[in-house]
Structures are given as structure tokens and as C-alpha cells.
Amino acid sequence: TPYTSVTEGKAEVLFPSTHDVFYNPVQEFNRDLSVAVLRQLASEHEGGIRILEALAASGLRSIRYAKEVNGALEIVANDISKQAIECMKRNITHNNVQNVIKSSQKDASMLMYENKVPNKRFQAVDLDPYGSPHVFLDGAVQCVADGGLLLVTCTDMAVLCGNSPETCYTKYGALSIKSKACHEIALRIVLQCIESHANRYGRYIVPMLSLSADFYVRVVVRVFTSQAKCKETFSKLSWLYQCVGCETATLQPLGRIVVNGRSIKYQLCSGPSVPQACQHCGHRHLMAGPIWSAPIHDGEFLKGLKNSLVEEDFTTYRRMYGILTMMEEELPDVPLFYVMDKLTAVAGINLCKMVQFRSALLNAGYEVSMSHTSKNSIKTNAPPQFIWDIVRV
Ligand code: SAM
Numbered sequence: 001t002p003y004t005s006v007t008e009g010k011a012e013v014l015f016p017s018t019h020d021v022f023y024n025p026v027q028e029f030n031r032d033l034s035v036a037v038l039r040q041l042a043s044e045h046e047g048g049i050r051i052l053e054a055l056a057a058s059g060l061r062s063i064r065y066a067k068e069v070n071g072a073l074e075i076v077a078n079d080i081s082k083q084a085i086e087c088m089k090r091n092i093t094h095n096n097v098q099n100v101i102k103s104s105q106k107d108a109s110m111l112m113y114e115n116k117v118p119n120k121r122f123q124a125v126d127l128d129p130y131g132s133p134h135v136f137l138d139g140a141v142q143c144v145a146d147g148g149l150l151l152v153t154c155t156d157m158a159v160l161c162g163n164s165p166e167t168c169y170t171k172y173g174a175l176s177i178k179s180k181a182c183h184e185i186a187l188r189i190v191l192q193c194i195e196s197h198a199n200r201y202g203r204y205i206v207p208m209l210s211l212s213a214d215f216y217v218r219v220v221v222r223v224f225t226s227q228a229k230c231k232e233t234f235s236k237l238s239w240l241y242q243c244v245g246c247e248t249a250t251l252q253p254l255g256r257i258v259v260n261g262r263s264i265k266y267q268l269c270s271g272p273s274v275p276q277a278c279q280h281c282g283h284r285h286l287m288a289g290p291i292w293s294a295p296i297h298d299g300e301f302l303k304g305l306k307n308s309l310v311e312e313d314f315t316t317y318r319r320m321y322g323i324l325t326m327m328e329e330e331l332p333d334v335p336l337f338y339v340m341d342k343l344t345a346v347a348g349i350n351l352c353k354m355v356q357f358r359s360a361l362l363n364a365g366y367e368v369s370m371s372h373t374s375k376n377s378i379k380t381n382a383p384p385q386f387i388w389d390i391v392r393v
Helices: 025-042 060-068 082-094 108-114 134-140 165-172 182-199 299-308 317-329 340-347 354-363 384-392
Strands: 003-008 011-016 049-053 072-078 101-104 122-127 144-154 203-213 216-225 237-243 249-253 255-260 263-268 285-292 368-371 374-380
Touching: 003 025, 003 060, 011 060, 011 082, 025 049, 025 060, 025 122, 025 144, 025 203, 025 216, 025 299, 025 317, 049 060, 060 072, 060 082, 060 101, 072 108, 082 101, 108 134, 122 134, 134 144, 134 182, 144 182, 165 182, 182 203, 182 216, 182 237, 182 285, 203 299, 203 317, 299 317, 317 368, 340 354, 340 374, 340 384, 354 368, 354 374, 354 384
Parallel strands: 049 072, 049 122, 072 101, 122 144
Antiparallel strands: 003 011, 144 216, 203 216, 237 249, 237 285, 255 263, 368 374
16 A cells, blocks of 8 residues: 655655545644643653543654653553554654554543553543544543543544534533623533533542633643532533623622531522523523533633643644643633624624723722633623623723
């Protein structure tokens, strides 16, 4: 068979010209960022790290991890397909990384269940499926070591962005909704879903980085074990009520935790706190979720990651740097956002440039940022009433 050769990072990978093994050049950014993330993780582990790439196709990603992540001790590159494994083995030899990468041809879930006991777990587990990762999450949350990283890509954006809320519910356990903020909602649905799988095994997640780019979302979360922490999950999740008229989003947490000295009370949300009709435009609400309403990035992790970037190592360095900077600036405690053109369209006026709008909020003492998921986004802790008052002036 003739081969096409592709060079990315320090890997040179051969693909059969028959195109029966998956390769997507657009995902270079995703792979660059993942290399940087794993370098960051490896720097925390003096003894090195073990990585599982459960859906590895040609092995490109694993080969990059082997050659570019100092401290990657062992990598298991798994795929169920015979063609993928043949291609992967050829590439492992071609790149001379046989000492680091072990190829494996199994169903990813079976392999992850085999490695769920604490002494076999991996410091990093990477899931890069076709479409949705939902069938692999149950195994994945069990085979990540405590404090280790789970990295998950989802490419079924239509489902996550509200084209079929009912399908989203079957896969992710949450209703999606059409919205200008749908990419951030997608991230929060995925985080909610991973948390729910983790909680079944007394484990919980802490998001390090949540990315929306091109046609996919990618989340990086740490996994820990604690039954007590699992009981806090309901306070990190919210129902989302979105007005069909002005798209104003109202979040209703599933519950909250009240700590009083030594006593901890778990309070469920009581009664409908969202009125039937929207206060701002009189339309009704649609309900979606539950979504993750706690922070979606970890500030310290982002900072360390950004400082560790080496320009010569990454073709997509500038994009990585730019997106990490935007993520750092995102207000951590403000889920979702407004979009300028929607605000002005609903108010029926054509005023307010983004800059003026921002300064009005800042002058009133509120915080403002963008979301990396949308270029016209405005995140703010100002109450909706205040927003509508400025737009209408
Ligand atoms: N991670 C790769 C990269 O960065 O180039 C691409 C992975 S590709 C999107 C998804 C792969 O998952 C395919 O090669 C497919 O054969 C494999 N796959 C699908 N179902 C699987 C299963 N149940 N167990 C293991 N591999 C599976």
C-alpha cells in the first residue's frame, strides 16, 4: 500500500492511502493544547506519568505525547479497529517510540474496566471519539488516578447545542437548548455528565480547562475520590431557564449547602423562583439542563499552562496563547453571557457599541469579561434588570 506521510509536532505519521484510518488536520490545535496540558501534569510527578489514549486511531496523538511530553513513562494507545492497529504499529516503529508506547486492540470500555483498580489507574486518560464520548465515560472516570486528568473531546455539537434536546438527554442526561451561548452551555452539559458518572463511584471532578473551538468541545478535568464531596454536587448544578423572547438566562441551582459551625445542611431548592413570564419582555421560559454552574476552568492551572508554553514547540502557539488568555479573563463565577446584537435587536434599537456597553457596566461597579466561546459575548455579574436599563436608555 502506498502511504501519505504527515508531520505534526515531533511526530511523523504514515497513513494508508486507502483513507481507512482516521486523521483530522484541523485537530492539531486540540493535540497541541493536550501536549501542553500533559507536560503540565508531568511536571507535578517526579516519577513520570502513565497515559491511556483509549481511542487512538493512527497513534499520532500518543506518538506526540511520547516524543513531546518529558516524563511520559508509559502510554497505552488503544483502538478497536484492525486497520487502525496496523497503522499505529507501523507508526510506533517509524517514530522509534516502542519503549514508551504499548499498542492495544480492545474495546475501550473493557480496557478501562480492566484498569480501574487503584494500582493500575492512569495519571491521564484521553478520550477522542467520533461524536459523543458518553458510552466511554463510565469506564473512564474509574481508571483515572486520584488527582489525575481526564481529557474528553465531543464533536456532536448539533446535539449539545440544542438541535435535538431529547437526544442530548439520552446521551448526556441533560436537555440542550438553542442559544447564543450554546457553546458554553455545551461545555457545562458535558461537565455535568462527567461529574454524574464520577459520582456513581464516590468520585468527583474539578475542571481545569474547558475549550470550545472549531467544531468541537474539549474538557480537561481532575478526578478525585470523596463521598463527602460527592454530596456537594447538587450545589454545583443548575436548571437553566431561558426566555424565548430576549434569551435572558436564569439559573436555578438544584440546591445549596449551608454550613453552620459543625453542622452541614443540604438544602434542596424550594418552589419556583423563576416567574412564568420573563420580567424583561413578557415572554415565557424554556427549561434546559441541568448544567454545571460552578467554574469551568482553574485559574492556577491556566496560569501555569500559559507560562509553560514554548513558541517553537507548537504551530498553533499564538492561538493557544490567545485562548488561554481569554479563559483566564473569563469571570469564573458568572455562567453564560449576553450577546450584544441580541440585546440591541430585542430592545429594537441600534445603539451601544460593545465598548460603551462595557464601560457603562464597569462605571456602575460591575465586573465584565468575554467568553472565549463567542466573539460578541459579555459576561457580567450585573443583574439582568440593570442590563436592560442601559440597553433601553
Ligand atoms: N485520537 C485520534 C487522533 O487524535 O488522531 C483520533 C481518534 S478517532 C476520532 C476515533 C477512533 O475510535 C477510531 O479510530 C475508531 O476505530 C475508534 N473506536 C471506536 N469505537 C471504539 C471502541 N469501542 N473501542 C476502541 N476504539 C474505538
